[in-house]
Amino acid sequence: MGFDRLIEKIVALQNPTVAGLDPTLDYIPSHIKEAAFLKHGKTLKGAATAIFEYNKGLIDALCDIVPAVKPQCAYYEMYGYEGVFALYKTIEYAKSKGLFVITDGKRNDIGSTMEAYAKAHLGLTDIDGESLEAFGADALTVNGYLGTDGIAPLLSICKERDKGIFVLVKTSNPSSGELQNKTLSTGNTVYSEMGNMCENWGADTIGQYGFSAVGAVIGATYPEEQKEMRAKLPHTFFLVPGYGAQGGTAKDIVHAFNVHGIGAIVNSSRAILCAWKKENCAPEDYAAAARREAIRMKEELSSIIGKMEL
Amino acid sequence: MGFDRLIEKIVALQNPTVAGLDPTLDYIPSHIKEAAFLKHGKTLKGAATAIFEYNKGLIDALCDIVPAVKPQCAYYEMYGYEGVFALYKTIEYAKSKGLFVITDGKRNDIGSTMEAYAKAHLGLTDIDGESLEAFGADALTVNGYLGTDGIAPLLSICKERDKGIFVLVKTSNPSSGELQNKTLSTGNTVYSEMGNMCENWGADTIGQYGFSAVGAVIGATYPEEQKEMRAKLPHTFFLVPGYGAQGGTAKDIVHAFNVHGIGAIVNSSRAILCAWKKENCAPEDYAAAARREAIRMKEELSSIIGKMEL
Numbered sequence: 001m002g003f004d005r006l007i008e009k010i011v012a013l014q015n016p017t018v019a020g021l022d023p024t025l026d027y028i029p030s031h032i033k034e035a036a037f038l039k040h041g042k043t044l045k046g047a048a049t050a051i052f053e054y055n056k057g058l059i060d061a062l063c064d065i066v067p068a069v070k071p072q073c074a075y076y077e078m079y080g081y082e083g084v085f086a087l088y089k090t091i092e093y094a095k096s097k098g099l100f101v102i103t104d105g106k107r108n109d110i111g112s113t114m115e116a117y118a119k120a121h122l123g124l125t126d127i128d129g130e131s132l133e134a135f136g137a138d139a140l141t142v143n144g145y146l147g148t149d150g151i152a153p154l155l156s157i158c159k160e161r162d163k164g165i166f167v168l169v170k171t172s173n174p175s176s177g178e179l180q181n182k183t184l185s186t187g188n189t190v191y192s193e194m195g196n197m198c199e200n201w202g203a204d205t206i207g208q209y210g211f212s213a214v215g216a217v218i219g220a221t222y223p224e225e226q227k228e229m230r231a232k233l234p235h236t237f238f239l240v241p242g243y244g245a246q247g248g249t250a251k252d253i254v255h256a257f258n259v260h261g262i263g264a265i266v267n268s269s270r271a272i273l274c275a276w277k278k279e280n281c282a283p284e285d286y287a288a289a290a291r292r293e294a295i296r297m298k299e300e301l302s303s304i305i306g307k308m309e310l
Numbered sequence: 311m312g313f314d315r316l317i318e319k320i321v322a323l324q325n326p327t328v329a330g331l332d333p334t335l336d337y338i339p340s341h342i343k344e345a346a347f348l349k350h351g352k353t354l355k356g357a358a359t360a361i362f363e364y365n366k367g368l369i370d371a372l373c374d375i376v377p378a379v380k381p382q383c384a385y386y387e388m389y390g391y392e393g394v395f396a397l398y399k400t401i402e403y404a405k406s407k408g409l410f411v412i413t414d415g416k417r418n419d420i421g422s423t424m425e426a427y428a429k430a431h432l433g434l435t436d437i438d439g440e441s442l443e444a445f446g447a448d449a450l451t452v453n454g455y456l457g458t459d460g461i462a463p464l465l466s467i468c469k470e471r472d473k474g475i476f477v478l479v480k481t482s483n484p485s486s487g488e489l490q491n492k493t494l495s496t497g498n499t500v501y502s503e504m505g506n507m508c509e510n511w512g513a514d515t516i517g518q519y520g521f522s523a524v525g526a527v528i529g530a531t532y533p534e535e536q537k538e539m540r541a542k543l544p545h546t547f548f549l550v551p552g553y554g555a556q557g558g559t560a561k562d563i564v565h566a567f568n569v570h571g572i573g574a575i576v577n578s579s580r581a582i583l584c585a586w587k588k589e590n591c592a593p594e595d596y597a598a599a600a601r602r603e604a605i606r607m608k609e610e611l612s613s614i615i616g617k618m619e620l
Contacts (some may be wrong), residue, residue, distance in 0.1 A: 108418070197488070
């Protein structure tokens, strides 16, 4: 219940990092692309094959260092249904290696449609009596603009199947304040109103470490909001994007954690995915370079957060 | 530019209806499902095959009555990558029949990721020098919670490729007011703030009929908000869900249109998709029943809106 499974993995590895799997062809070493294009041509299938091969190498290199991966749907949809097949295979492979999988889809819709998304990404799809897992992630990012009936269908699946969601509260991008930091007539900001809704939505899904199944996305690039939300949302687990490439530093994210070093997982995508480019090492060494960057980030976070304890 | 192509189709057919293609297996007549399951078993592929066959029949029956279709991503993702293949095939088939295709994905993310969604659904994907269309819709629904930099990548593709977006402003669901109807310290509601952003985002994409490429989703279930937004957002074309099954009536949507009978397209999903069940006709007659319902709705809308003129 709640994010217990994720929290236990974080503590076991002493690492609150989620590796974002946002592959674009630019990030993928030539030898992987060439092999895929030789087999399938410069097609969506060729690209998707390269992406999955690349991801497999990363997952193998990271699975004993990081507790979780976060594939970002957009980078798979960009390669059509073949790309979406690579997303499916990536989730399946990551789970087989013991990783907690957060599908970053920021899905949102009215109740009946949200039920379809909930089944797609976290639940089971009924096919005339047969129950099948369409994508099978452990958690899904969602957008709460539609209010409670866009969230409710997810909550029942979270309870039944020990899954979680992360609702966008304060996003990491430069323009996030245009709406999110507007002040309401109650004195609350839009993001804090959304944060309150997360606490309410999660109220009866609280796990043994005090966090509910309804987490919040709060960008590393906004440390003040991070601090405010941590204080106001004691049962809400945070997914923190924006660390590294987007400008968030280890110091910026310290407020997302409680006194036990628990309360958030910090995403790193480009810095891990492209570590081989930054290191200027042999492209064949890309997975080892990703591992070195993940270890560096783990040490950086640990030095700021301290020991993570249940 | 703007929604000119869509507006011209609406006027040519004198019908501002978009048929929502939100297929679930429950809606699909048994003979279609049985044929698909015989070939592929009760699998995701079997379900996806049935969905595409069902959609093809609907598209054939509707393409000279309605100007547009709106496949809802959730109902395809629910059947995994096979379902997403059915989405791709549906878009391709609808376009081959001259329909304007609105992919209802309510996508949203930070700028770099939104660029990937924009390429996926409206643009072209580069594969090492080859440019391919991943999904190729004419318009995409999006969520503006992240502000301008989550919208900007779409605008360049809208301009380059004559595409459009619909931003969620006031959604049709019962709980939409929880956030959207909150009042800001400026006196504006959240939805009207979002509406203003739509007018601004669209400002340099205005087509020859006065509407920009940035439309707004405004539910038929909220006629007061509809009226207010039509008055405040003169250049914003509306996508109006919630008609029929969700409770919106023809009278409720009249305010979405200007004096020329232009300004909006009204979605109907279940009423069209399940017309054969409501009519209690032979399941083999499902497409003809959908056509009869589309004609009934067209006449109902025309009687309220009057003649649509460029």
